[in-house]
Amino acid sequence: MFTVISTARVYPPNEETLLDTRTVPGELKWAASPTEGGWEEVSIMDEKNVPIRTYQVCNVMEPSQSNWLRTDWIPRSGAQRIYVEIKFTLRDCNSLPGVTGTCKETFNLYYYESNNDREHYIRESNFLKIDTVAADESFTQVDIGDRIMKLNTEVRDVKVTTRKGFYLAFQDVGACIALVSVRVFYKTCPLTVRNLATFPDTNTGADTSSLVEVRGSCVNQSEEREEPKMYCGADGEWLVPIGGCVCNLGYEERSGVCQACTVGFNRAVSTDRACSKCPPHSHSEKEGAAVCDCNPGYYRSESDPASMPCTQPPSAPQQLISEVNETSVVLEWSAPLRLGGRSDISYSVDCLLCHGPESQTGNRTQIGNVLFSPQQSGLRATRVCVSELQAHTRYTFTILARNGVSQGHSAGAGQSVSVTLTTNQAAPSPVTSIQAGDVTRHGVSLAWQQPDRPNGVILEYEVKYYEKDQKESSYRIMKTASRSADITGLSPLTVYLYQVRARTAAGYGEFSGPLEFSTNSDPLPLIGDAASSTLLLLSISGGVILLLTSTAVFIISRRYKHIWIYVDPFTYEDPDQAVHEFAKEIDATYIHIEKVIGIGEFGEVCSGRLRLQGKREIYVAIKSLKAAYSNKQRQDFLSEASIMGQFDHPNIIRLEGVVTRCKPVMIITEYMENGSLDAFLRKHDGHFTVIQLVGMLRGIASGMKYLSDMSYVHRDLAARNILVNSNLVCKVSDFGLSRVLQEDPENAYTTRVTGTYHSPGGKIPIRWTSPEAIAYRKFTPSSDTWSYGVVMWEVMSYGERPYWDMSNQDVIKAIDEGYRLPPPMDCPVCLHQLMLDCWQTERTHRPSFTQILNMLDKLIRNPTTTLRRTGGDRPVPSLLEPVGGPEFVSVWSAEDCLQAIGMGMYRDTLTTAGYTSPDSLLTLTHQDMTSIGIITPSHQDQILASVQQVLLSHMQQIQEQMPDSMVPV
Numbered sequence: 013m014f015t016v017i018s019t020a021r022v023y024p025p026n027e028e029t030l031l032d033t034r035t036v037p038g039e040l041k042w043a044a045s046p047t048e049g050g051w052e053e054v055s056i057m058d059e060k061n062v063p064i065r066t067y068q069v070c071n072v073m074e075p076s077q078s079n080w081l082r083t084d085w086i087p088r089s090g091a092q093r094i095y096v097e098i099k100f101t102l103r104d105c106n107s108l109p110g111v112t113g114t115c116k117e118t119f120n121l122y123y124y125e126s127n128n129d130r131e132h133y134i135r136e137s138n139f140l141k142i143d144t145v146a147a148d149e150s151f152t153q154v155d156i157g158d159r160i161m162k163l164n165t166e167v168r169d170v171k172v173t174t175r176k177g178f179y180l181a182f183q184d185v186g187a188c189i190a191l192v193s194v195r196v197f198y199k200t201c202p203l204t205v206r207n208l209a210t211f212p213d214t215n216t217g218a219d220t221s222s223l224v225e226v227r228g229s230c231v232n233q234s235e236e237r238e239e240p241k242m243y244c245g246a247d248g249e250w251l252v253p254i255g256g257c258v259c260n261l262g263y264e265e266r267s268g269v270c271q272a273c274t275v276g277f278n279r280a281v282s283t284d285r286a287c288s289k290c291p292p293h294s295h296s297e298k299e300g301a302a303v304c305d306c307n308p309g310y311y312r313s314e315s316d317p318a319s320m321p322c323t324q325p326p327s328a329p330q331q332l333i334s335e336v337n338e339t340s341v342v343l344e345w346s347a348p349l350r351l352g353g354r355s356d357i358s359y360s361v362d363c364l365l366c367h368g369p370e371s372q373t374g375n376r377t378q379i380g381n382v383l384f385s386p387q388q389s390g391l392r393a394t395r396v397c398v399s400e401l402q403a404h405t406r407y408t409f410t411i412l413a414r415n416g417v418s419q420g421h422s423a424g425a426g427q428s429v430s431v432t433l434t435t436n437q438a439a440p441s442p443v444t445s446i447q448a449g450d451v452t453r454h455g456v457s458l459a460w461q462q463p464d465r466p467n468g469v470i471l472e473y474e475v476k477y478y479e480k481d482q483k484e485s486s487y488r489i490m491k492t493a494s495r496s497a498d499i500t501g502l503s504p505l506t507v508y509l510y511q512v513r514a515r516t517a518a519g520y521g522e523f524s525g526p527l528e529f530s531t532n533s534d535p536l537p538l539i540g541d542a543a544s545s546t547l548l549l550l551s552i553s554g555g556v557i558l559l560l561t562s563t564a565v566f567i568i569s570r571r572y573k574h575i576w577i578y579v580d581p582f583t584y585e586d587p588d589q590a591v592h593e594f595a596k597e598i599d600a601t602y603i604h605i606e607k608v609i610g611i612g613e614f615g616e617v618c619s620g621r622l623r624l625q626g627k628r629e630i631y632v633a634i635k636s637l638k639a640a641y642s643n644k645q646r647q648d649f650l651s652e653a654s655i656m657g658q659f660d661h662p663n664i665i666r667l668e669g670v671v672t673r674c675k676p677v678m679i680i681t682e683y684m685e686n687g688s689l690d691a692f693l694r695k696h697d698g699h700f701t702v703i704q705l706v707g708m709l710r711g712i713a714s715g716m717k718y719l720s721d722m723s724y725v726h727r728d729l730a731a732r733n734i735l736v737n738s739n740l741v742c743k744v745s746d747f748g749l750s751r752v753l754q755e756d757p758e759n760a761y762t763t764r765v766t767g768t769y770h771s772p773g774g775k776i777p778i779r780w781t782s783p784e785a786i787a788y789r790k791f792t793p794s795s796d797t798w799s800y801g802v803v804m805w806e807v808m809s810y811g812e813r814p815y816w817d818m819s820n821q822d823v824i825k826a827i828d829e830g831y832r833l834p835p836p837m838d839c840p841v842c843l844h845q846l847m848l849d850c851w852q853t854e855r856t857h858r859p860s861f862t863q864i865l866n867m868l869d870k871l872i873r874n875p876t877t878t879l880r881r882t883g884g885d886r887p888v889p890s891l892l893e894p895v896g897g898p899e900f901v902s903v904w905s906a907e908d909c910l911q912a913i914g915m916g917m918y919r920d921t922l923t924t925a926g927y928t929s930p931d932s933l934l935t936l937t938h939q940d941m942t943s944i945g946i947i948t949p950s951h952q953d954q955i956l957a958s959v960q961q962v963l964l965s966h967m968q969q970i971q972e973q974m975p976d977s978m979v980p981v
């Protein structure tokens with residue numbers, strides 16, 4: 013028998029043993045075939061004297077041996093490849109005396125997969141061969157009796173994947189063998205932790221080259237950084253770790269596990285490897301803190317990293333000083349004593365009296381009118397300039413310091429410092445928009461607008477002028493209380509520079525930029541058709557003019573004082589500049605729209621209320637520009653405002669302002685309660701007296717005279733474009749179609765209008781338009797006169813359609829053939845005569861608006877002799893006839909008139925300024941009133957609205973005492 017040396021073995025950690033004959037207690041009792049004379053179970057003692065089971069066979073002398081030995085069923089336990097380690101001794105045939113060729117030195121190893129753990133019989137042919145096993149070079153010496161034998165160890169492996177278990181078989185073919193031990197095992201990659209991920213014990217794959225992919229799971233208190241993966245190789249080794257996990261915040265990696273940060277420490281960002289001590293002014297009370305909490309009174313802003321110390325809001329700014337300069341103030345302060353441990357300090361300025369919409373433009377903030385430079389909040393520097401404050405007003409400014417942790421933690425007054433100051437009385441802002449009107453050889457008329465910020469009552473204006481060549485070395489000064497000046501005594505054909513400044517109780521404002529203008533070489537002033545025709549009229553009437561009443565002289569003199577030429581907004585490159593030159597931008601929040609009253613060419617027309625700061629609320633009409641508009645439409649729409657904004661007359665619709673900086677774009681005008689004149693008259697057919705109708709016509713003529721004096725041609729004068737207010741005052745509106753008079757009219761407007769009456773300039777209202785304007789677009793104040801005649805006819809016929817239902821072509825033809833509209837029913841002859849004068853084919857024979865106005869005034873003054881005749885039975889007065897006597901003035905004075913409208917307090921002011929007759933009051937404009945010191949807007953409105961009305965109703969009383977032929981129509 014054998015004694016086995018040193019058989020004690022320790023299994024490697026990546027091998028799972030399925031069978032080890034050396035650990036089987038008792039006999040193995042494997043199935044041998046043949047049962048006798050083949051394999052034999054033999055017990056031997058190992059080196060520790062522990063009995064072990066072996067199988068032996070040694071039939072070397074007999075031929076054709078096939079001795080099978082089969083193990084019991086071995087469960088594969090999930091293994092896919094098993095390893096069989098056989099320790100055996102094998103006798104060298106040569107060492108056996110007397111053996112023949114039958115002796116073998118190998119045996120065969122087989123396997124058979126099966127689910128059956130108790131197979132009685134397995135056919136030998138069902139076994140699959142694993143290998144033929146021979147003794148090899150490496151062996152251990154075994155002491156067998158008195159001889160030394162070699163103990164071989166051979167390992168074979170095979171894939172077992174189809175059944176739950178398998179049997180092994182050893183076939184001896186005639187060798188002398190002792191199977192000392194058989195161990196069956198498979199290989200695993202043992203449980204491991206790599207990159208904070210746990211990989212479980214994993215069976216190797218079925219093939220020798222297979223890699224099993226295994227997903228790891230993060231260890232406690234950690235989370236995946238990138239999916240952890242590793243491969244289990246066939247030899248039970250882990251290969252290629254990928255991805256891994258990181259410890260949760262508040263934990264750090266120690267010895268492959270995540271351990272909580274201790275008290276007073278934190279780990280707040282995953283890129284930090286280890287826990288760190290809490291930053292200053294913070295603490296952690298529990299283990300595992302991700303973030304240390306701030307100590308009481310200390311804070312962290314949302315953007316502060318947790319590693320940053322906790323900080324505090326700043327204390328108040330110090331040493332606030334203010335320096336007032338008129339209506340500006342410079343505020344300066346020093347940084348707070350305590351910055352709270354931060355560097356992101358900023359300041360804001362609070363101003364209790366500064367209201368209104370806020371905007372940031374360039375490097376300044378605007379709140380209402382007040383400007384903060386560089387801004388009102390978020391100031392980095394310790395200085396701010398606040399300007400455009402109200403003069404003479406007490407303001408309190410508070411400077412507030414804040415930093416990143418002020419939000420919600422500010423201790424209020426603790427962070428701010430205040431100063432109260434009073435602004436000075438300020439000089440007026442510079443005069444802008446000076447315009448030159450009448451230029452002669454020796455003089456020029458200048459006019460200008462009031463400064464944007466008068467900062468008080470303007471006492472006078474100073475005009476400085478000097479020859480351009482002489483620079484300012486010798487200049488002359490002229491003072492005036494009004495916003496116009498006639499400069500005389502200039503040298504002909506010389507370029508002069510003119511500057512204007514305003515004076516209030518606070519002193520002079522700055523001079524305007526210089527306006528450059530040359531005097532004429534031409535001895536006669538020529539300003540548009542209206543002026544020349546007036547001069548013509550004056551020269552024709554020669555001595556007659558001397559007979560004009562003081563009123564007429566007054567009107568003419570005022571007219572010359574105010575020559576001002578209308579500026580075509582289309583000559584501006586930037587249409588917005590034009591609109592802002594002539595129209596005030598209104599904050600949309602000051603407007604309350606109440607209802608839609610109509611549809612205009614560009615969108616809805618609404619009525620509503622407007623309350624401007626410091627002014628009483630007024631009713632307004634609001635024209636808005638529809639939502640989807642082109643640039644061209646916006647420009648056309650706003651051009652109406654640019655035109656309207658240049659006018660200031662009681663019979664021209666007044667522009668309140670525009671809204672262009674937000675949508676919808678709007679034009680705000682005064683509200684006219686009775687809407688358009690044509691509809692109004694149709695609604696009240698037959699309800700008015702002739703004198704009331706003439707009163708309306710007078711208003712329209714007065715407005716048109718004003719426009720023609722400004723060289724403005726309306727082009728669409730018609731009753732539908734006249735608006736009527738609650739006092740029956742008529743005002744010219746709709747400046748959409750109109751264009752400025754061209755310098756050289758012969759060159760312009762030559763487009764011949766064809767059948768459709770559309771031309772590049774727009775539609776032409778045929779029934780209202782003069783023949784020369786229709787034929788070759790010759791639009792002049794005389795073509796407006798033609799239209800005025802048609803308006804007269806519309807008014808006297810209570811809104812009848814001119815030429816009734818005749819076609820446009822027929823109208824043109826009829827006019828060409830000399831046909832004219834007949835007098836409307838009950839129309840006084842003189843009025844129809846005036847219409848016929850307006851419809852003279854030769855335009856120069858038509859009356860100017862000055863003449864029309866004089867004529868109407870004459871009719872109003874002498875209603876008993878002029879208005880009573882209807883039907884053309886008696887001769888009518890000529891337009892050039894001298895204006896009638898002063899009956900009107902004698903019965904009714906300017907003083908009475910002012911008294912009647914509750915404005916008696918202005919009697920002296922107006923008389924001193926030359927407004928002595930009632931009809932001189934009719935020429936008053938807002939501008940006139942402001943310049944003579946009637947500055948209260950409501951009083952100005954009251955005077956404008958009521959004077960015409962009172963005078964007309966007075967005339968009506970006179971008329972009522974007339975004979976019955978003068979019945980209301």
Ligand code: ACK
Nearest residue numbers: 610611612617633681682683684687688
């Ligand atoms: O005839 P109406 O009532 O008077 O209908 C038209 C409509 O808007 C479209 O133009 C009316 N409208 C225009 N401007 C004013 C205004 N300033 N005051 C009152 N109504 C106005 C016009």
